[in-house]
Amino acid sequence: xxxxxxxxxxxxxxxxxYGQSAKSGPxxxxxxxxxxxxxxxxxxxxxxxxxxxxxIKVVETNFLPYTDFRRTTRIAVGQAWNTATPDQQKQLxxxxxxxxxxxxxxxxxxxxxxxxxxxxxxxxxxxxxxxAVVQSDVSGINDDLQVGYRLGLTDxxxxxxxxxxxxxxxxxxxxxxxxxxxxxxxxxALIKFLVDHNARVAQ
Numbered sequence: 001x002x003x004x005x006x007x008x009x010x011x012x013x014x015x016x017x018y019g020q021s022a023k024s025g026p027x028x029x030x031x032x033x034x035x036x037x038x039x040x041x042x043x044x045x046x047x048x049x050x051x052x053x054x055x056i057k058v059v060e061t062n063f064l065p066y067t068d069f070r071r072t073t074r075i076a077v078g079q080a081w082n083t084a085t086p087d088q089q090k091q092l093x094x095x096x097x098x099x100x101x102x103x104x105x106x107x108x109x110x111x112x113x114x115x116x117x118x119x120x121x122x123x124x125x126x127x128x129x130x131x132a133v134v135q136s137d138v139s140g141i142n143d144d145l146q147v148g149y150r151l152g153l154t155d156x157x158x159x160x161x162x163x164x165x166x167x168x169x170x171x172x173x174x175x176x177x178x179x180x181x182x183x184x185x186x187x188x189a190l191i192k193f194l195v196d197h198n199a200r201v202a203q
Contacts, residue, residue: 025158027122030149030160033066033067034138041108056201069093075161080186092190096174111144119136136149
């Protein structure tokens with residue numbers, strides 16, 4: 001009887017969680033992701049003053065849960081992803097995700113101060129209903145940042161998998177760079193490129 005009760009309660013929790021996720025549209029996901037990240041950055045004195053390492057930690061904690069950067073990695077790496085070993089795929093994903101976090105954090109450091117405001121435009125849904133683009137505007141005292149987000153509908157709800165900063169979608173930008181590294185030395189060369197890039201930021 002006790003086991004049955006636990007099972008019923010677990011099912012209820014799962015049902016509620018699924019219902020909440022299903023109601024969260026792409027606009028809600030972007031709004032929640034940006035709000036959580038900006039709020040945390042404003043609350044952290046170092047991040048608020050533009051410290052990159054502090055901002056990276058804020059992004060890792062508050063922004064990553066809303067993303068599907070494994071999909072991002074798979075698309076950016078292209079055909080080489082399918083031929084990579086599981087360990088290589090793991091390294092590619094972890095290093096590229098860190099690069100994306102660093103890039104997003106670097107842009108966020110440009111918008112400083114307590115008076116940070118943001119605006120989210122209505123989502124533009126794809127024809128299949130499983131892809132969406134949401135444009136946002138984040139403004140601070142000295143700068144204004146326009147960021148676009150591409151989201152895909154997953155079993156866990158809408159997830160961000162591509163970001164447009166400065167008029168360029170990151171997947172497209174890195175596809176070109178990755179193709180060059182893969183042509184020169186294969187997957188291991190690309191992994192080294194990512195590791196070296198992230199190491200420079202960590203210094």
